[in-house]
């Protein structure tokens with residue numbers, strides 16, 4: 408079975424449990440707080456993509472950050488995760504939740520034209536694909552000067568446990584930086600505060616797509 412099919416089947420099976428775990432750990436609030444602390448300067452009504460969105464917790468984190476978005480797209484290969492995401496977007500009270508579209512697709516070949524998005528966020532998904540291919544595809548769909556909020560799993564004890572549970576491979580931080588520099592400037596390098604559970608497994612880079 409191809410890796411992508413295995414991953415899709417895994418998340419079709421565990422979407423509900425994964426969603427509860429993220430809620431308990433307040434991942435959405437951590438992401439919103441971080442985004443609100445930035446001056447992202449995206450221009451009016453930005454178009455936003457959450458690549459490997461899963462059940463849409465981080466998409467809602469983005470939609471809660473006051474970015475005045477035109478539309479956001481939550482993209483994932485797992486049909487069940489997107490079903491949970493769609494239900495959450497419907498139930499959520501923030502107005503921007505109604506501006507989120509759900510697309511089933513592969514982050515190694517987005518069904519979008521080049522230079523489409525003002526911001527792409529990806530959290531814990533790049534670990535399923537080759538680093539260079541995943542970052543190149545995100546760079547392709549971002550406008551020049553567009554932002555990538557990259558939230559990789561950091562190599563750590565918790566990261567190792569997650570690798571076993573979720574069947575992915577953590578990328579080395581130095582590799583992430585080196586490969587990212589082919590397409591992006593690194594404009595932020597944030598570690599979540601230790602009291603936020605997100606800090607136990609994730610760090611966050613803010614990247615800006617280079618102009619040609």
Ligand SMILES: C[S@@+](CC[C@H](N)C(=O)[O-])C[C@H]1O[C@@H](n2cnc3c(N)ncnc32)[C@H](O)[C@@H]1O
Pocket residue numbers: 411414415418429458459460461462463464465482483484485488512513514515529530531532535536573
């Ligand atoms: C650890 S979950 C993270 C979900 C979400 N970003 C979050 O933080 O809640 C990883 C997600 O990546 C998705 N994924 C893995 N490989 C993918 C691919 N090639 N294309 C699109 N989504 C993918 C999985 O289906 C899963 O929903």
